Amino acid sequence: MTRLGGSRMTRCIAVIGPSAVGKSELIDQMAMLEGKRPPAAPPVDLRCAEFSYLGENWVALDCPGSLEFAQIALDAILCADAVVIVASPDPEQAVLAAPWIRLAETGNVPRFFFVNRIDECRHDARGIMSAIQSYSTRPIILRQVPIRDGERVVGAVDLVSDRAWRYRDGEPSELIEVPDDLRDRQAEGREELLESLSEHDDWLLEEIIEDRTPATGAVYGICARTLAENLTVPAFFGSAATGNGIRRLMKALRHEAPQPNDTRSRLNDASAAAFMSRTRMHVGKLVWLRSFADELRSGASVGGNSVGGLVEPFGERPAAKASIDAGGVASAVKSDHLDSGCLYSETGQIESPEWYKAFPALWNRTISAVHDRDDAKLSEALHQIAAEDLSLTVIHDQESGQVVLGSQGSQHLRRIQQTLSEIFGVETDTGPFVAHYRETITQKADIHFRHKKQSGGAGQFADVKLTVGPAKRGDGFAFSETIHGGSVPRNYIPAVQLGAEEAMARGPLGFPVIDVQVNLYDGQHHSVDSSDMAFRIAGRGGVSEGLGKAQPVLLEPIFEVRFRAPSVFTGALNPMISSMRGQILGFDREADAEGWDVVRALMPGTSLEGLINNLRSATQGVGRYEADFAHFQELYGREADEIVERRAEENARR
Ligand SMILES: Nc1nc2c(ncn2[C@@H]2O[C@H](COP(=O)(O)OP(=O)(O)OP(=O)(O)O)[C@@H](O)[C@H]2O)c(=O)[nH]1
Numbered sequence: 001m002t003r004l005g006g007s008r009m010t011r012c013i014a015v016i017g018p019s020a021v022g023k024s025e026l027i028d029q030m031a032m033l034e035g036k037r038p039p040a041a042p043p044v045d046l047r048c049a050e051f052s053y054l055g056e057n058w059v060a061l062d063c064p065g066s067l068e069f070a071q072i073a074l075d076a077i078l079c080a081d082a083v084v085i086v087a088s089p090d091p092e093q094a095v096l097a098a099p100w101i102r103l104a105e106t107g108n109v110p111r112f113f114f115v116n117r118i119d120e121c122r123h124d125a126r127g128i129m130s131a132i133q134s135y136s137t138r139p140i141i142l143r144q145v146p147i148r149d150g151e152r153v154v155g156a157v158d159l160v161s162d163r164a165w166r167y168r169d170g171e172p173s174e175l176i177e178v179p180d181d182l183r184d185r186q187a188e189g190r191e192e193l194l195e196s197l198s199e200h201d202d203w204l205l206e207e208i209i210e211d212r213t214p215a216t217g218a219v220y221g222i223c224a225r226t227l228a229e230n231l232t233v234p235a236f237f238g239s240a241a242t243g244n245g246i247r248r249l250m251k252a253l254r255h256e257a258p259q260p261n262d263t264r265s266r267l268n269d270a271s272a273a274a275f276m277s278r279t280r281m282h283v284g285k286l287v288w289l290r291s292f293a294d295e296l297r298s299g300a301s302v303g304g305n306s307v308g309g310l311v312e313p314f315g316e317r318p319a320a321k322a323s324i325d326a327g328g329v330a331s332a333v334k335s336d337h338l339d340s341g342c343l344y345s346e347t348g349q350i351e352s353p354e355w356y357k358a359f360p361a362l363w364n365r366t367i368s369a370v371h372d373r374d375d376a377k378l379s380e381a382l383h384q385i386a387a388e389d390l391s392l393t394v395i396h397d398q399e400s401g402q403v404v405l406g407s408q409g410s411q412h413l414r415r416i417q418q419t420l421s422e423i424f425g426v427e428t429d430t431g432p433f434v435a436h437y438r439e440t441i442t443q444k445a446d447i448h449f450r451h452k453k454q455s456g457g458a459g460q461f462a463d464v465k466l467t468v469g470p471a472k473r474g475d476g477f478a479f480s481e482t483i484h485g486g487s488v489p490r491n492y493i494p495a496v497q498l499g500a501e502e503a504m505a506r507g508p509l510g511f512p513v514i515d516v517q518v519n520l521y522d523g524q525h526h527s528v529d530s531s532d533m534a535f536r537i538a539g540r541g542g543v544s545e546g547l548g549k550a551q552p553v554l555l556e557p558i559f560e561v562r563f564r565a566p567s568v569f570t571g572a573l574n575p576m577i578s579s580m581r582g583q584i585l586g587f588d589r590e591a592d593a594e595g596w597d598v599v600r601a602l603m604p605g606t607s608l609e610g611l612i613n614n615l616r617s618a619t620q621g622v623g624r625y626e627a628d629f630a631h632f633q634e635l636y637g638r639e640a641d642e643i644v645e646r647r648a649e650e651n652a653r654r
């Protein structure tokens with residue numbers, strides 16, 4: 001493993017958490033500790049804020065709080081040294097932090113908790129801790145206890161150093177004596193903290209058993225080690241609005257967050273991580289890089305090719321940057337060989353960790369250009385945007401000929417359309433994408449079909465007798481023949497089969513037909529007028545007629561859906577699933593996410609259009625799902641009739 005040896009290192013944190021919990025404000029406050037106001041956050045996109053604290057450089061990646069943009073957070077987690085999960089102090093809101101805890105755990109990156117908005121908090125700190133703990137696979141260790149004046153939190157006692165601080169809004173907190181009435185609570189908190197840590201440290205366990213007081217420095221060391229090994233998660237609290245508690249968090253990050261060297265090892269010794277790319281007007285593709293080389297200059301080799309110019313990743317009009325220090329971040333222009341979400345050595349690409357993958361699409365919509373002239377531009381632009389955003393899929397649907405955009409929801413889709421319009425100059429419309437129907441038959445029919453034409457020159461003659469009947473669901477189409485005595489000569493049989501297959505393309509209800517078996521058992525031919533073409537027409541005509549007589553029925557696609565949500569919502573999922581004609585198959589605890597259940601259900605294809613909205617309403621926005629096609633199932637009644645009528649109108653229009 002290469003070790004970074006440069007004297008200047010930049011550490012990087014990803015700040016994630018629910019919407020409006022105060023992530024951006026927290027980052028502003030961190031940067032303001034030494035007087036630097038970072039540029040404002042772009043609407044629903046990643047913001048990089050660079051600042052220094054006590055002689056060290058930091059980059060904070062400010063992630064949007066909407067789960068529709070969770071891919072951005074995953075991109076940030078990929079390259080960060082540590083994650084700060086910002087949570088609300090209200091225990092009722094702990095569930096909103098659950099998906100973010102899950103996300104940070106996915107990447108197994110060391111993480112800190114920051115309980116923000118303590119200025120508004122009327123709850124006991126232990127309440128919020130135990131509520132958050134129910135979603136964390138690792139013990140969350142509260143490192144402070146609040147000092148209260150009535151209900152208000154006016155300071156904090158540090159449980160490792162035993163020092164107490166009184167908040168002074170907008171200024172550094174004041175060191176005070178631990179208030180007498182807090183001594184019991186402090187002792188209790190410290191005992192809990194040491195006990196949690198001692199589960200991962202034999203020396204500390206020994207000290208506790210022997211009733212000795214472990215040295216503060218040693219306890220800090222254990223905190224840092226258990227954090228780096230992802231055994232514990234330290235938690236601090238404060239208020240981004242008043243600036244209280246921010247220094248304490250920064251100091252903890254400074255002493256305990258891993259170094260770029262550690263992250264480089266975690267990322268398979270990558271020399272750079274490309275964690276984001278965006279297309280910008282007049283600039284082209286910009287690639288955000290975190291460098292794990294001692295110094296990365298423009299023109300240096302990354303991924304086997306030289307990087308173009310480097311610019312500050314911050315601000316509206318970014319300035320050119322000569323080089324990036326170890327662990328630092330910049331965006332690169334003219335570096336089209338680099339892609340978002342990829343790791344690089346100097347000479348090539350390095351495999352990304354297994355956990356880093358795309359979120360499956362949750363909402364499929366058709367998309368088209370408002371002006372036909374923009375069709376080609378749209379397809380090129382979508383290709384480019386999909387490369388920037390793994391949580392977006394673009395599929396060309398063969399059956400309908402439409403382009404289908406899979407997004408994470410309405411906000412995500414809106415942003416994509418905005419980018420298409422503002423950057424690529426393409427106005428677009430979207431519409432519902434309906435999963436495809438099929439039809440089949442439920443009875444057997446026996447058909448005698450003759451194709452005969454006598455016009456002008458050579459005539460056409462083919463006569464077939466065949467049966468059509470239902471095949472097992474999923475068997476598709478099967479053709480057989482039991483011709484005796486050459487009534488249909490061997491050489492014409494493939495033409496009959498071809499005609500039969502053509503008849504399956506559109507059945508009597510207007511949809512492709514599946515799961516049918518056709519048997520050709522007799523017929524007649526003419527020595528001059530019969531031909532492949534004539535038998536093909538007879539095969540097609542015979543099977544089409546047979547399908548009409550064999551009680552056709554509509555088939556709707558059924559998907560197996562896995563709903564993932566905190567267990568508190570499992571009860572609310574049942575009525576939601578039933579109301580959408582779904583059928584629950586069962587539910588389990590999620591093996592790798594504390595406090596989550598996975599509910600498996602069979603859902604009709606029509607329900608997918610509204611599924612994410614319904615799921616979000618039932619789960620305070622935190623649920624998600626994956627759907628895989630399972631099988632086709634017969635659909636009867638009014639709903640089926642309406643679908644067939646609609647199809648007839650569409651087919652008439654084509
Ligand atoms: N009272 C109080 N208000 C806060 C605190 N932190 C942030 N706010 C306010 O809460 C609002 C939302 O804060 P942001 O920092 O934008 O929240 P965010 O987490 O970045 O939100 P998204 O980017 O939308 O996910 C702003 O009006 C902040 O001023 C805090 O500690 N106390």
Ligand SMILES: [Mg+2]
Pocket residue numbers: 023024025041062063064065
């Ligand atoms: Mg924000």
